[in-house]
Amino acid sequence: MTIKEIQDSIVEDFSMFDDWMDRYAMLIEMGKECPIIDDQYRDEKHLINGCQSRVWLHAELKDGKVYFTADSDAVITKGIIYLLIKVFSGQTPNDILSADLSFLDEIGLKEHLSPTRSNGLVSMVKQMMLYAEAFKSIS
Amino acid sequence: MDQQVYGKPLVYLDNAATTQKPLCVIERERDYYLHENCNIHRGVHYLSQMATEAYEHARQTVARFIDAKESHEIVFTRGTTESLNLLASSLGQLMSPQKILITAMEHHSNLVPWQQMVQRCGGQLLVAPMDDKGVLDLQAYEDLLKQGPQIVAMAHVSNTLGTVNPVKEMIRLAHQYGAITVVDGAQSIAHLPIDVQDLDCDFFVFSGHKMYAPMGIGCLFGKTEWLEKMPPYQFGGEMVDTVSFEKTTFNKLPFKFEAGTPNVGAALGLETAIQFLEHLDRKAVEDHENLLVKTTMEKLSAIVGMHFVGQAPEHSGLVSFIIDGIHPYDLGTIIDKMGVAVRTGHHCAEPVMTRFGIPGTVRTSFALYNTLEEVDVLVKAVTRAANMLR
Numbered sequence: 001m002t003i004k005e006i007q008d009s010i011v012e013d014f015s016m017f018d019d020w021m022d023r024y025a026m027l028i029e030m031g032k033e034c035p036i037i038d039d040q041y042r043d044e045k046h047l048i049n050g051c052q053s054r055v056w057l058h059a060e061l062k063d064g065k066v067y068f069t070a071d072s073d074a075v076i077t078k079g080i081i082y083l084l085i086k087v088f089s090g091q092t093p094n095d096i097l098s099a100d101l102s103f104l105d106e107i108g109l110k111e112h113l114s115p116t117r118s119n120g121l122v123s124m125v126k127q128m129m130l131y132a133e134a135f136k137s138i139s
Numbered sequence: 140m141d142q143q144v145y146g147k148p149l150v151y152l153d154n155a156a157t158t159q160k161p162l163c164v165i166e167r168e169r170d171y172y173l174h175e176n177c178n179i180h181r182g183v184h185y186l187s188q189m190a191t192e193a194y195e196h197a198r199q200t201v202a203r204f205i206d207a208k209e210s211h212e213i214v215f216t217r218g219t220t221e222s223l224n225l226l227a228s229s230l231g232q233l234m235s236p237q238k239i240l241i242t243a244m245e246h247h248s249n250l251v252p253w254q255q256m257v258q259r260c261g262g263q264l265l266v267a268p269m270d271d272k273g274v275l276d277l278q279a280y281e282d283l284l285k286q287g288p289q290i291v292a293m294a295h296v297s298n299t300l301g302t303v304n305p306v307k308e309m310i311r312l313a314h315q316y317g318a319i320t321v322v323d324g325a326q327s328i329a330h331l332p333i334d335v336q337d338l339d340c341d342f343f344v345f346s347g348h349k350m351y352a353p354m355g356i357g358c359l360f361g362k363t364e365w366l367e368k369m370p371p372y373q374f375g376g377e378m379v380d381t382v383s384f385e386k387t388t389f390n391k392l393p394f395k396f397e398a399g400t401p402n403v404g405a406a407l408g409l410e411t412a413i414q415f416l417e418h419l420d421r422k423a424v425e426d427h428e429n430l431l432v433k434t435t436m437e438k439l440s441a442i443v444g445m446h447f448v449g450q451a452p453e454h455s456g457l458v459s460f461i462i463d464g465i466h467p468y469d470l471g472t473i474i475d476k477m478g479v480a481v482r483t484g485h486h487c488a489e490p491v492m493t494r495f496g497i498p499g500t501v502r503t504s505f506a507l508y509n510t511l512e513e514v515d516v517l518v519k520a521v522t523r524a525a526n527m528l529r
Contacts (some may be wrong), residue, residue, distance in 0.1 A: 020476050025527060028469075052468040052484045052499060073498060074466035075528060076473075139402070 005093055006087050014107035023108055027079035032051035034082035035089070037069040050124045053077040055124060057130035065090050066135055068128065080109065081124055088128055093136035098131060140508060147478030150513045150520075155293075155298055155326060155457050155504030156482055161227075163490045167411040168353055171404040178400055179379055194403050197410035204413045205343060206334040207360050211392040215401055218357030219325040220248040222344035223321070225372040226321060226356070226360060227252035227397060230290060232370050237262035240288035240318065242280070242304065243269045243494055244297040247487045249323040253292055267495070273449040280309065283345035284316040291318045296329035299488045299500065300449025301432070303327070305431040310340050314390045317364075319365065325349055329506065330428060330456045332421055344454060351506075352412035356405035359396070366392050373398035402526050424507045431514060432458055438518040442525055448500045457504035462521075465528045467499040473524035479517050 001009075017023050037046065041058040048055040053074030060067050068085045072078040087103075088096050109121070140157060142149045151159060171193075177186040179194050193212070201235040202210040215223045230236070239257045241250055243266050265288055284291070291313040296303050310320045312446040319477040324333060329350040335343045342365070344370050347356040361369075371378055371389055378398040389395045418426075435458045439445055444463030461467060471483030484499040485492045492499055503517060 021473075021527070024473060024476070028528070053466055054498070074468045076469045077466075 003087055003091055003099045010083060010086065011103050011106045020108065022075065027083070028075045029079075030073075030086075031075050031079035034071065034078055034085065035067075035069045037071045041090065042071065048120055048127050052117050053120075055081055055120060057081065057124065057127055057131075059128070059135070061093075061135045061138070065092055066096060066132055068131075077120075080121055080130070083107075083109075084124055084128060088132075093132040096132035101125065145476055146479050150479045150515075152503040152505065152509065152511070152513070152517060152518045153480045153482050154329075154506035155349070155486075155502065156223070157354065158329060158351050158506045159508070160353065160408075161351055161415050163415055164351060164408045164411045166352065168404045168408040171407050175344065176404070179403055180394070187300040190403055194401070194406055199405045200410045200413050201358055204417070205358075205360060206336050207297040209363060211311055212360055212363055212366065214359040214361065214393045214396040215406055216344075216359050216396075217355055217402070218346035218348065218359045219323060219344050220346075222357055222359035223248050223323065224252045226342055226344070226361075227256040229369040229372050229396075231256040231260060234289050235260045235262075236289040238265055238286060239263075240265040240267060240280075240283050240291045240313075242267045242275055242293050244273065244275070244302060244304075244491055245292070245294055245488065246298050246323065246325065247489070248325075249292050249294060249321075250490070253290070260426070262406040266490075270497075272451055273297065273302045274451045275302070275304055275309075277305070277308070277312075281312055284312055284318065287316065288318050290321065292323065294323045294325075296324075296455050297449065297488075297491075298326045298457075298476045299459055299491045299502065300451065300505070301454045302449055302451035303331070303453035303455050303461065305453070306340070307338050310338055312334055314339070315356060326456060329416075329423065337379065341365055347412065350412055351415060352409035355402045356409050358409075363392065366396070369396075371395050371398070375399060377401070390478040406425075410466070420496060426508075427507060428456060428505050432456065434511060435503060435505075435514050435517065438514065439521060442522055444525075448497065449493055456503055459500040459502045461497055461500050462525050463524060467501045469528050470501050470521065470524050473527060474517075474520040477516075477520040477523070479515075479520045491508075 014023055037058050042056050046056045046058050048057055048104045053072055055072040055077055057070045068089045070081045070085060072081060147238050175190050177190040181187060198213050199210045201213045207213055219271050223316040234255060241253060241254045257264050265283045265476040267283055268276050270276060293304055293306060293309055306322055313320045321342040322340045324343050324345040328345040341362050343360040345358055348354040378390050380390050446461050448459040467483040471481055482502045486502055
C-alpha cells in the first residue's frame with residue numbers, strides 16, 4: 001500500500017470512535033503491535049528526546065525500502081510511534097520524505113503536533129525523516 | 140475557574156506550576172496600564188511620580204509581608220529563577236566559593252546556577268541527602284557543613300515531594316559553621332507564613348505567579364549587609380549613579396540590582412495579591428490546603444499499585460505519586476481529557492527522580508480555591524485512567 005492508502009485506512013479506523021477515550025484505548029491497543037526495537041539499539045544513540053517519555057527508534061534499509069523498529073516506556077507514546085511506523089515502514093526514502101502528515105489532524109492527534117508538546121511527536125517525525133534522508137543518499 | 144476543557148469543568152490542580160489569578164490582581168494590573176502607565180524613577184512629571192510611588196509602595200508591602208527589616212532589602216526580579224541566578228552570579232564574584240551545599244530535593248533553578256558558579260570557581264557542590272520518605276537527613280547535613288561550604292542553598296518546600304524542610308534549624312546550623320544561607324521560597328510563599336527575620340536567612344527568594352500574582356515578577360530578599368557588599372548583576376538604566384567613559388558608580392540599594400525598566404504593572408499586581416492573602420485568615424487557608432492534601436492521599440491510596448513520592452510528615456501543598464506499571468505521562472494525558480490538569484514528568488528536579496529510581500511522577504498541587512469536590516473528580520479520573528492503562 002502507498003503511504004496515502006495506509007493513512008486513509010488509519011483515519012477510517014479512528015473515525016469509528018467519537019469518544020476520545022475509545023480513540024486513546026485504540027491507540028494503546030495498537031501500540032502493542034509495534035515492531036519492537038532490538039535490545040542492541042536500545043541506547044542513548046537511538047533515544048529520541050521527548051521531554052517526558054522515552055522513545056527509541058531504529059531504521060534499516062532493505063531492498064531500497066526503510067524499515068523502522070521502536071519502543072517507548074509510555075503506552076500512548078508507543079501507540080503514536082507505531083502509527084508513524086505503520087505509515088512509513090516499507091516505503092522508499094523518497095516517498096517518506098514527500099509524505100503529507102495531515103492524517104494526524106484527522107484522527108485527533110493534532111494537539112500532539114505542537115512543537116512544545118512534551119511527547120515529542122515532532123521529534124519522532126523529524127528523526128524518521130532524517131533516517132530517510134540518510135538512506136536516500138546511500139541508495 | 141468556571142472554565143470548561145473538552146466539554147468538562149476544569150479541575151485545576153497544577154498550582155505549584157502557577158496559580159490562577161484573583162480578579163482584583165488582574166484588575167490592578169489592568170488599571171495600571173489604563174491610568175498609571177509610565178516609566179518610573181525618571182520623569183519629573185505627575186504620572187511618573189505616581190507610578191514611582193506605587194512601585195515603591197509595592198516594595199514596602201512585600202517587605203511587610205515577609206517581615207523584612209527594611210524595604211530596600213527587597214529587590215524586584217522576574218522570579219525565583221532570576222533571583223537565584225542573580226545571587227549565584229553576584230556571590231560568585233564576591234566570594235569565589237570553593238564549596239556550596241544544597242539539598243537532594245532542589246528544583247533545577249536552585250541547583251544549576253550554584254553548580255555552574257562553583258565549577259567556574261574550581262570548587263565543589265555538596266548535596267545533603269534525604270531518606271525514602273523525602274525527609275532531609277539533618278545529621279548528614281550537619282556533617283557536610285563541617286566541610287566548610289561558604290553558601291548553603293535550600294528549598295523551603297520541595298516542588299516535587301511537598302516536603303517542608305526545617306529551614307530555621309538548617310539556617311541556625313549553617314550560621315554556626317560560618318555559611319550564608321539562601322532559602323528558595325517558591326513553593327512555600329503561597330502556603331506558609333514567612334518571617335525572614337525569624338528565620339534569620341541571609342537571602343529568601345520567591346515568584347509572584349505562584350502566589351496569585353502576575354507572571355514576570357518575583358523577589359529577592361537579602362540582608363542589607365550582604366546586598367551592600369555584593370557587586371551588581373546586570374548593568375545599565377536604573378542601577379547606575381554616575382557614568383563617564385572611564386568609570387561608573389552604582390546606585391544605592393535596592394536599585395543597584397534593578398537594571399533596566401522593571402515590570403511595574405506586575406509589581407503592583409503582586410502587592411494586590413499580597414493584600415488579597417492578608418485579608419484572608421491564613422491559618423484557615425493553611426488548614427484547608429492541608430485537608431485537601433490529606434484527603435487526596437487517603438482517597439488515592441485505595442488505587443492498587445499507588446505509591447506516594449514524598450511522604451514527609453511535614454508536608455505542604457501537593458501530592459506526588461506513581462502507579463505500578465503506568466507511565467506518568469500516560470496517566471496525565473488521559474486525565475487531562477477528563478478535565479483534570481496536573482503536572483507529569485520530572486518537575487525540573489531530575490536528581491530527585493534519579494534518587495527514587497522513577498521516570499517522573501504525577502503531581503497534584505493545590506491552591507486555596509480548590510475544593511474537596513475537585514479531589515473527588517481527581518480520584519475518579521485517576522481510577523478510571525489506571526484501569527484503562529493496565
